[in-house]
Amino acid sequence: MAIIxxxxxxxxxxxxxxxxxxxxxxxxxxxxxxxxxxLSQLTDRELDDLGLVRGDIDMIAEGRHR
Incomplete structure (x- = not known):
């Protein structure tokens, strides 16, 4: 098929x-x-259950984490 x-x-x-x-x-x-x-609304305990710390939030939000 040709396209003109x-x-x-x-x-x-x-x-x-x-x-x-x-x-x-x-x-x-x-x-x-x-x-x-x-993520900011989670408690430190909830973040720890996910294997995260508060300092990871920005990297996760930007898609740069692990």
Whole structure:
């Protein structure tokens, strides 16, 4: 099957690509915020049951833990 288009492939960044990137970054930020809030509300004992300490919360929220 052939595809005919008026623009060359890879002709730059479209508004859709920019918008999708922004939405993705906002969604990731919100997920990290929700995770950080939920973990922050746990007691030190509950965090210990999960094998975590309070200092791990930011790394977990950002997806950088282990």
């Amino acid at each position: 288009t008026n623009r060359p492939l890879g002709a730059g960044i479209s508004a859709t690509t920019v918008l999708a990137g922004m939405v993705g970054r906002i969604a990731a930020w919100n997920d990290a915020r929700v995770t950080r809030k939920a």
